[in-house]
Amino acid sequence: MTLVATLIANPARPAITDAVLAEARRVTKTEHQPRILHGEVAAELLVPGTPSEASAVTELLREALGSEPIDLAVLPHDQHRRKRLFLADMDSTMIEQECIDELADVVGIKDRVAAITERAMRGEIAFEPALRERVALLKGLSVGVIDGLIRDAIRLTPGGHTLVATMRAHGAFACLVSGGFTLFTGPIGSRLGFDETRANQLDVADGHLTGQVVEPIVGAEAKRASLIELRERLGLGAAETMAVGDGANDLPMLAEAGLGVAFRAKPKVAEAAHVRIEHGDLTALLYLQGYSAAEFAA
Structure with a gap:
């Protein structure tokens, strides 16, 4: 049996030097030469080992390279390495902000709402009641502010467009599934190139938020159910799926996926996910699948 150990740095801070690769080879006791996916990024x-040994090999590498700004993943080297279904969280994953916090900023209560968001994403409080509580605080806000927020406040996470475009160019289906709101996922999902988007719907009357969310809420189990539904619709096996997220409401989806990636995630999520990315941008998810930079879609 063979495992593949992937080393990833941030493109803005290349760190995969010859010395790093030599140390990785020594620690893993591999005779294989490294395959360079993108310069020092x-x-x-290929390293010897069985799937059950992947965690132990990962820890060996972390101990050896712990001072370097490098993400490490040790995964089975199998035929389903390149995934056919990709599900992604939006807030703090495909974009760098939490949309509900930005809405709260408009009415001057961002700190209050952001504190609730943080607790929910850490898994300290249940997602659904926390969402209802925060949306209630936005009652009366004009939906007209959303276009301006998307234009001026929302920043796409580096590498996200390339990630989606490359996977779709190689035949994968991509779905943006968010505990946020359709008023954001629609334009943002379109901009990023997703095939489909799913999110919560804010109740609106006369162009203003009523302070309520249209039920049922897209929470943790709904995200997991979306992965299962799309997997079955496309006739795929579990191993052919990948999901990425950062918050506690992403955990069931990440666990259900063949490859669940915690991206700059809360501690509880980083600990539970198959792989955690702390340094790289979203193109890291392509390197995990064995894509080289030369294969990235424009």
Whole structure:
């Protein structure tokens, strides 16, 4: 049996040097030469071991390279490495903000709402009641502010467009599934190139928020159910799926996916996910699948 160890740095801070690769080879006791995926940004090594040994090999590499700004993943080297279904969280994953916090900023209560958001994303409080509580605080806000927020306040996470475009160019289906709101996921999902988007619907009357969310709420189990539904619709096996997220409401979806990636995630999520990315941008998810930078879609 063979494993593949992938080493990933941030493109703005290349760190996969010859010395790093030599140390990785020594620690993993591999005779294989590294495959360079992108300069000093990403590389992979074939290493001996079984799937049950992947966690132990990962820890060996972390101990050896712990001072370097490098993400590490050790995964089975199998035929389903390149995924056919991709589900992504939006807030703090595909974009750098939490949309509900930005809405709260308009009415001057961002700190109050952001504190609730943080607790919910850490899994300290249940997602659904926390969402209802925060939306209630936005009652009366004009929906007309949303276009301006998307234009001026929302920033796409680096690498996201390339990630979606490359996977779709190689035949994958991409779905943006968010505990946020359709008023944001529609334009943002379109901009990023997703095939489909799913999110919560804010109740609106006379162009203003009523302070309520249209039920049922898209929470943790709904995200997991979306993955299962799309997987079955496309006739795929579990191993052919990948999901990415950062918050506690992403955990069931990440666990259900063949490859669940915690992206700059809350501690509880980073600990539970198959792989955690702390340094790289979203193109890291392509390197995890064995894509080289030369294969990225424009």
